[in-house]
Amino acid sequence: DGGITQSPKYLFRKEGQNVTLSCEQNLNHDAMYWYRQDPGQGLRLIYYSQIVNDFQKGDIAEGYSVSREKKESFPLTVTSAQKNPTAFYLCASSIAEPNNEQFFGPGTRLTVL
């Protein structure tokens, strides 16, 4: 079955540590996205990538980094510079054309202790 996988589902880290969240898709989509969701709020775009080896900052990129070395993979690193990293992180993908829906993974809940 085609889809998007995110791992792990729950992640705990100590303050000051970098952590990398995994996102893999087998939908053959060119575009991939990372969102952050906080309780009672909508989704905020962190980074997106329309093609391998290229990515752009979203609305809240500070304290995060990404890479896009393969079409299927778009890992997100939450760095120690992110002041409030505890949140639910969602990865999505789509074909790289306007007006198309995005397909979402199940999410990773990150808790920084």
Added chain:
Amino acid sequence: GNSVTQMEGPVTLSEEAFLTINCTYTATGYPSLFWYVQYPGEGLQLLLKATKADDKGSNKGFEATYRKETTSFHLEKGSVQVSDSAVYFCALSGTGTASKLTFGTGTRLQVTL
């Protein structure tokens, strides 16, 4: 820029009641409009979409009509079930880069017996 405004929740209904969740938008050009649903602890699933004015999207008993004159895309269902309890997000896709989506803040629906 683009924006989406949804009615604030939570919306609490009895089973078999009629549902309306209001969504209005601001956008340039002719965006596509989407409704996504999020069940607790999960990612978002596309519920329905409409790509041009007067289109009606429908799925699982839910409907929404793209009204350009009122810049609205209200979600309706004639008879809700307990299993419809979730958070519903209205979103629009700009006509610019790729398929970047702008989301509303979400509306929580709780259906009781």
